[in-house]
Amino acid sequence: MTVRCDRLLLDCTLATLSGDSGYGLVEHAAIGWRGGTIVFAGPMRELPAEPEAFALASESVHGALVTPGLVDCHTHLVFGGERADEFEQRLEGASYEAIARAGGGILSTVRATRAASEARLLEQSLPRAQALLRDGVTTVEVKSGYGLNLETEMKMLRVARRIGRTLGISVRTTFLGLHALPPEFADRRADFVAAASDEWLPAVAGGRLADAVDAFCEGIAFTPEEARRFFESARGLGLPVKLHADQLSNLGGAALAAAFDGLSADHLEWTDEAGVEAMARAGSVAVLLPGSFYALRETRSPPIAGFREHGVPMAVATDLNPGTSPLRSLRLAMNMACTLFGLTPEEALRGATANAARALGLGDRGVLAQGRRADLVVWHARRPAELAYWIGDTLAARVFAGGAELPA
Ligand code: NIG
Ligand code: FE
Numbered sequence: 001m002t003v004r005c006d007r008l009l010l011d012c013t014l015a016t017l018s019g020d021s022g023y024g025l026v027e028h029a030a031i032g033w034r035g036g037t038i039v040f041a042g043p044m045r046e047l048p049a050e051p052e053a054f055a056l057a058s059e060s061v062h063g064a065l066v067t068p069g070l071v072d073c074h075t076h077l078v079f080g081g082e083r084a085d086e087f088e089q090r091l092e093g094a095s096y097e098a099i100a101r102a103g104g105g106i107l108s109t110v111r112a113t114r115a116a117s118e119a120r121l122l123e124q125s126l127p128r129a130q131a132l133l134r135d136g137v138t139t140v141e142v143k144s145g146y147g148l149n150l151e152t153e154m155k156m157l158r159v160a161r162r163i164g165r166t167l168g169i170s171v172r173t174t175f176l177g178l179h180a181l182p183p184e185f186a187d188r189r190a191d192f193v194a195a196a197s198d199e200w201l202p203a204v205a206g207g208r209l210a211d212a213v214d215a216f217c218e219g220i221a222f223t224p225e226e227a228r229r230f231f232e233s234a235r236g237l238g239l240p241v242k243l244h245a246d247q248l249s250n251l252g253g254a255a256l257a258a259a260f261d262g263l264s265a266d267h268l269e270w271t272d273e274a275g276v277e278a279m280a281r282a283g284s285v286a287v288l289l290p291g292s293f294y295a296l297r298e299t300r301s302p303p304i305a306g307f308r309e310h311g312v313p314m315a316v317a318t319d320l321n322p323g324t325s326p327l328r329s330l331r332l333a334m335n336m337a338c339t340l341f342g343l344t345p346e347e348a349l350r351g352a353t354a355n356a357a358r359a360l361g362l363g364d365r366g367v368l369a370q371g372r373r374a375d376l377v378v379w380h381a382r383r384p385a386e387l388a389y390w391i392g393d394t395l396a397a398r399v400f401a402g403g404a405e406l407p408a
Contacts, residue, residue: 078125170402
């Protein structure tokens with residue numbers, strides 16, 4: 001019996017990313033889908049029927065590279081205002097930590113985010129998601145964490161979900177309950193951690209506003225014990241965890257995330273061998289964020305060789321945020337992961353597709369294969385390495401999400 005597709009692209013250079021390594025390259029390939037699901041991805045000669053009989057609409061892409069839709073698995077793209085003033089201060093020698101301790105940093109964005117109406121927050125945040133989409137991102141994770149009270153955290157998460165509906169892309173939301181200590185809880189750390197863990201988290205979960213939780217475990221943020229308390233509450237509610245771990249110092253964050261079977265631990269510049277091994281055992285993904293490494297002019301790279309040796313899957317994300325990574329291009333993050341951390345272009349592409357999907361707990365995307373979501377990108381490129389190679393501007397020619405072509 002002939003399976004019919006709604007759409008069929010012919011003469012593709014497919015990078016399927018299926019299998020554990022390699023691009024999964026198929027030349028002279030076709031990809032077809034029905035509804036939102038791929039029904040064929042393989043060599044044209046293996047098509048079960050003539051294109052006209054097999055698909056309602058078929059067209060050649062003349063050898064263009066086709067990949068899974070990119071997945072940006074770590075962003076903070078919903079926020080009010082910007083922090084270009086801190087960029088200037090850092091260029092004059094102030095450190096990120098010093099700015100944060102003086103009440104700037106995350107707390108300055110908290111003030112702007114609390115002050116913004118929901119409509120204004122959407123208006124400010126939408127172009128950032130649009131920029132990612134324009135260069136091939138069809139799934140984006142968005143964290144809260146600039147509210148630090150229930151009302152504003154929920155406002156951020158609602159805006160994130162609305163961005164997905166408005167643009168036609170998938171948005172996964174993460175409740176970043178422990179990001180910074182807000183002024184009204186100064187000297188009341190334990191009360192803040194209790195409120196975030198026992199009141200706000202259940203409310204967010206009850207409103208079905210979060211797919212996962214996250215915390216910032218760092219000297220200038222929260223201790224491993226505080227993060228553990230928060231994670232225990234998440235576990236009780238059945239929400240998976242992610243962690244900002246070992247970015248500026250080694251507090252054992254990678255091992256902590258692994259102890260909770262974390263979907264991922266993110267940043268990881270200071271992660272040691274024990275942390276890498278714990279992640280390998282737990283199957284947690286190492287999310288690399290070269291944008292913040294670059295913007296903060298960090299010098300210590302995450303333990304890439306250790307991740308490879310122990311088989312820890314690596315993902316690459318923008319960390320798009322107003323302080324440490326005002327980076328609106330996942331492809332540029334891929335380029336930086338190669339240039340700054342030594343990833344291969346193949347690891348970078350897997351890190352922005354298959355492994356990024358895994359860091360979000362999404363088994364239905366990130367590779368091009370029968371039965372997976374029809375999220376795919378046709379590129380102005382022929383070789384997969386070009387995606388990490390070209391710097392600046394966009395390279396995506398056409399973007400399909402859930403089978404629908406999105407306006408450029
Ligand atoms: O991922 N590390 C904590 N959160 C962000 C920075 C947030 C900010 O400075 O606004 C990050 O780097
Ligand atoms: Fe982050």
